[in-house]
Amino acid sequence: MKSFEKKELQGSIRLPALDWNISFFGGHQQDIKSGWHYPSERHLAFEVFYIVEGAINVTAFDNTIRLESGDIMVLYPNVWHETTSLTNTTYFNFHFNLDDERFVTNLINQGILNFPNGSLKNIPLIKSLDKLRDVLNKNMAYTFKDELKLHVLLSDFIFQLFSSEILEHTPLNSSQLKIASSIAYGIRTTLQKNIHSYFNEDFIVSDHSSRLSIDKIYSDLKISPSYGGEVFRKIYGYAPRQYLTKLKIAQAKRLLQMPDLSVIDISEALGYRDPAHFSRQFKKWTENTPYQYRKSHQ
Incomplete structure (x- = not known):
């Protein structure tokens, strides 16, 4: 873990950031x-x-x-x-x-x-x-x-x-498990990194406009999209994009409970270029618009 870049905090000892579900x-x-x-x-x-x-x-x-x-x-x-x-x-x-x-x-x-x-x-x-x-x-x-x-x-x-x-104990030799867990890890950490980089200036990434690409994760693992999807479904029981949707739902709900964050900012942090598209997706997921969900959780 690197030290803070701000000179005022460079003498501090950090704890890791945790964003588990x-x-x-x-x-x-x-x-x-x-x-x-x-x-x-x-x-x-x-x-x-x-x-x-x-x-x-x-x-x-x-x-x-x-x-x-x-x-x-x-x-x-x-x-x-x-x-x-x-x-x-x-x-x-x-x-x-x-x-x-x-x-x-x-x-x-x-x-x-x-x-x-x-x-x-x-x-x-x-x-x-x-x-x-x-x-x-x-x-x-x-x-x-x-x-x-x-x-x-x-x-x-x-x-x-x-x-x-x-x-x-020595782990079982399971290449498919390692591939599936690496895909899940790549999806989750990339989404978390994008959200943190959007809202937190101490969490630095070079491109705030980058979008989460499952195909890039496949490419980094040197596997084809069809094989990656097949292995992921075999291990977890659903497709990688369904997993990404589950993560986005959880993150959207969490962020909407923070009143200082606008729906536009939340949609962009989650990778939506069009806030209206995010609102439609959120209503499809939860049967409530982002504004309705936020109001019911104030």
Whole structure:
């Protein structure tokens, strides 16, 4: 990391700028009877199984893994799996994403993660998951403070997961995974760089008018657009341009909640030359115009 260019700040010690999206797609705890079965499904997010009491079988890639009380399993995105209860069971389950290449690549390279009860890696994860479970409310009425607490606790779980010794293993040889994660990283960081460079003079790039080009990312990786798109869809379950759209929606919503930023500036920062086109796209995404969304979130 470079020092600030401004002479007034050149003696300072900097912390890195973080622009991650940590998403929690909801979770639940449920008591199920022996023989309960959930048919084959997949998700575009990491999925966590924590067996509070009882036992289940999870079948993925034609392999069946038995999970018993205290066991934890983490499935990576886009894995078809089905679940069967072997006894009366209480389980806790949730889905999450952190869109950082280092995290995603490391976890997916490990394959399906299984942390047996009592193992060294299991203990800090159990403590973190029990804190998440404490937020459960039978009335399912949650305040903004509860949601902030969930965000903090999810971050702690991710930290414990990333800090565990699983990352010492040699990654699987997966060139397609590396290509897909490199495409995702290129799209996300280029969009973030463009936004920062538009609004922040300390984040210097030479060309504020540059537009995000997925084809350029393919070119930098020395792969064809057709192959890049195919590999990305295989790993993540949707096209690179859909991923870019998801990022733009999240960034647009975040920026619109800053009242000092004009819609024109936001549209240009997101790469739209025509603010009217941005407004049409935003309404297509959210069923609200940018002005309506901003007013409803003031």
